[in-house]
Amino acid sequence: MLHLLAQAEPFRSPTVDFHAFAPEIVLSVSIVVVLLVDLVFDERGKWATSSIAGIGLLAALVPVLTLAVDGADRSLFDGAYVVDNFALVMKALFLLSGYVTILISARYIAEGDYYEGEYYFMLLCSLLGMLVMGSARDLISIFVALELLSIPAYLLAGWRKRDLRGNEASLKYYLLGVFAAAVMLYGMSLIFGVTGSTILTEIGAALDGGEAPAPIVVVGILFIVIGFAFKVSAVPFHTWAPDTYEGAPTPITAYLSVASKAAGFVALLQLVFIGFLGRSDVWGPLFWVLAAITMTVGNLIALRQTNIVRMLAYSSVAQAGFMLAPFAVAGDIDVDRGGPLAAIPPVVTYLLIYAAMNLGAFAVVMVVARKTRSGELSSYGGLFEYAPGLAVLMTVFIFALAGIPPLGGWLAKFVVFRALLDAGTPAAIVLAVIAAVNSVISLFYYASVAREMWMRPVPDGDRAPIRIPASLGSALALAAAFTLLFGVSNVATRFGDLAIFGFLP
């Protein structure tokens, strides 16, 4: 026995690059600390959990920065987990939007009579899933990351568990979420069967263009894209979004519409531009249809909403349509203009700008709801008379979402239009025209919010000023600063151009 052991190869532990994992490790440690603090402290001490969660997210940003300074692309576990510029940009986006979510949650959760410690625990777990998603370059790790970010989100959506609307929001999100995950998994199993690998770069090499695609490949790609279309709430898979957004606590609505949607796009970018890069003849038309109907249907339904949260929900559906547009034309972009991969920077730029302006708009909704206890559009009547600062900020965010220079949103739309015109095919031009018409339609409902705030009388004559808690105020300041910065400088496009994949098939 010992003789055999002596002959065997000595056990060598696989080399693990802990620097590459540092953001996830820091976040995991703060998750454990939040859980312990929640266990030990009594009701009066629960406020500490929100501070610890916030500090944990900022601390996790430090290794992201050191990795960015280091600059080397790292590939772990045979390419299943990759830290490259794309992963770092997206991780920074997730951490910052998570931080703003915690800022806007702090007072809301502390003042409600629902669990406080567990809320931040769930939020951080979901963010950990997003960090993993940024690096996941393997079907298994993409699936695990997707579930890690989704399962806590199902619970967060129904956090007000004694409220029927909260329950309904949670159930709809849950049932459609797991259904979409099952569809995506079936697609993954087909792709695995054809290519014999779960690593995206190997799948990309095996699916590399050439003759007409086998039906099984078409079905596999279709199912995977549909699975993530649910996640990014693309029409016709958007039905859960408005209901969940309305019934969920407002900070979670902001979180779902920004971070969760961004995570869906990150997964799509990785799958499409690494795994299925050679098969743009399959996914190009699919994304064209998704993008066209998503922006049109989202905008048209948003026009007739009277509740501001539902209106912002449909607006976020429509914005997802704009983000899907570069996918549709990626296959047609000339090699001298960057080839299909040139469609990635517009999407990333759009995600960064959209995060700033949408989080800002939801922060204003939270502040106003503290006074009016309502999400109806009419409750914004005369906001300028008693809260001029808030009215100006809301106008900034709303017009940024509409895409009016010099606020952030115009640059986001500009890069998408540039990608569409770079492709230059008739299909791309038609999509650009549809997008332009949609920008005009969206102006109507965005402007109706501004009209309500600036021109209508105060509904019940209650002109008591609104007190803004410090945490919400700093969230507003952060979002407004980034919305303006992205509009007047090229910071967002610089980050978009930075976000390139380190390893391709």
Added chain:
Amino acid sequence: MDVDATWYLVLSALLFTIGGAGVLVRRNPLVMFMCVELMLNAVNISFVTFARMLNDTGGQVVVFFVLVVAAAEVVVGLGIIVAILRRQPGADADDISLLRG
């Protein structure tokens, strides 16, 4: 009769279709949820078959992850469903429609 890999793939496709149709047709949240489980198991059969055909253990590893994650989903899903049925005993998907528009 020779049972080769195709049979397993057909079985998987059938189970997946039954599950998918069930989610869309049935109105009881618990039954809809069981149909999703059926779809996940169809995925497992498909992964194992392909892993066997390709002589690649990667596909079998996926099955373990799917099983574990499905168990976690069950916990969360039953929690949500229990929370609803406590407030609205006997509710089905048509009763749960406060939010619309």
